[in-house]
Amino acid sequence: MLLTPEKLRLIPMVVLIVIGCFGLLTSKSILRSLFSLDVIDTATISIFVLIAASAGSQTPIVSEYRYSSYSDPYPQAIILTAIVIGFATQALLCSIALRLGRSSPLLKYKNLEK
């Protein structure tokens, strides 16, 4: 497999996903899970953006070749929705954490899973 610059710049994002998953699987409290989910979310969005990004000078007009030398606006436009959805998820999770925090302030899974 040839390592092109397009693939090389995805490596940090994959590392971010792995870090996030590791954090999610080893977290002991709700807040850490929240942060880990956000890390994975950000990494996914960055992958979308990076895949479409391309150094070029043309305007994005659809021609025979998809990636000639412009950055494809289609995935970037689509990922906007995913950004909003990620934000909504975080907000809902934070509200739940706030409610749960009244009875067990440390938000440890150990106390909540009983």
Place this chain on the structure above:
Amino acid sequence: MSELEILLPALIFLPAALGFLGCVLPRIVFPISVLMLISYATLAGSFIGSDFSYAFTLIGDGGIQFSVDHYTFPLVFGSSITLLISFGLFARRFSHYFYQVCLVLFTALLISFSTVDLVSMFIALELVGFSAFLLIADRNDKKSLFNSFQYLIGGGLAMLIYLIGVVQAFTYTGTFLISDLVKAPETALCLIVAGLLTKSGVFLCGLWVPNIYSHANCQSSAILSGCVTCAGIAPIARMSQTLTPIGDSMVVIGVISAVVAAIYAVFERESGRALGWSSVSQLGIAILSPTYACIYAMQHGICKALLFSTLRSGDQAEVAYNSHSASGHGHGSVDEPRPLPVEELIRVIVFVVASLSIMGFPFLSGFVTKNWVKTDLPYEAKIIYTTAALLTSTVYARLIFDRASNYFSGFKDGLSINTLKINRALTDCLSTPRIWIFLISIISLIGFSFAQPDVYSLKSINSAIVSAVLGGILFVSVVGIQADEFVKPITRTLDLVGAPFLVAALLLANLLYLKI
């Protein structure tokens, strides 16, 4: 055809519009939404079995593609009937914004049933997840809040896994269409399917199902089991129809899910949790056959909604709802004399009929769908499928026994049977809409089976009855094992979160090396 192009998107977004309007004018919009659901049900019901299909693109070239076809109609019918059942039975106890959330959920479900675009599917599934989150948290105590937290974080992670798969597929295909996934690499397919399986609650990804169903309100559980888990079924069926490797892997996963979850259900003592495990098992059966997946999920969804609605007797459910108790064992904890024994009897009858339908007893709708799925299976899977059917009968034999004994134990506490009293109770009952809903649902469950006379052969009826009787005998033999804590409930967040990864890895192994 251009009228359809305007009409269908309008029909898809009408429930959400009504739902948001209902937040402002709750009393006026409720009857309108019930009428709307009835018309959706009749519309979708009239198209079941027909070959009508219509594909359209929402905003011109390169827009979002929808396809309304034979995958869509059964699921729309099932969801609207489920919502109608829960609206009719529990309208008195709806909390704030409950039915509005249900209407928004219905729009999300319509999108997920009809779209063939992966990103629209992602958005629809996330919307389904948010609505389901609100339904789970509706009970508003600590445990249900934590359950909804687990559901949301598990679902959110699954959808992120799905997105990563989508973007990998996009780099190979250049579009987001399901039909173009043929050119996508195996890893992308695995990630997409793992996300969908988590949403539809098939075993190993669907570990959240039993906890949540057993603890949420009856109306929430009915809607969750009837509609929410169906959302992932339609895309899985579409994918396994076009992609042979995915179809083959679905047979493996479905068989594993059907058997293992049924075993869990057999050894589970609490009724709500057993119903949850059985739901996991039934959806495993549903994904076995891409052709009949949607219609099987529809039948299962309606029966499960009826089961969850009648699982507890009327006043017990009321008490469980009002007390906001954290214990979560509403079942069997209240010993008050029932005010309306006739209504209670009808509840028990509905419970028994719905259970028998899921068992696949002859002359009920479950029998028809079970036979359809059976004709579509390879021989090796058929044996395990029969085993799962046997285990399912065992589960429901126990549930029927529990429910009936719970009912008859109520009579022992000095409730004298007086004919005059019963007559009055009967007239009282017939004036409430709930009884009519129950009666209509029983009649339609029986009537649907007679609409398809070609599945009735001596062999199939014989095998169904034998499986039901054997299930009863098996129940008697395992009743001793149930006395102990044989299975522990899975409540750890780590298990719920880690399952999609495991399934994605297993699928990848299957696609690359095992090639079953």
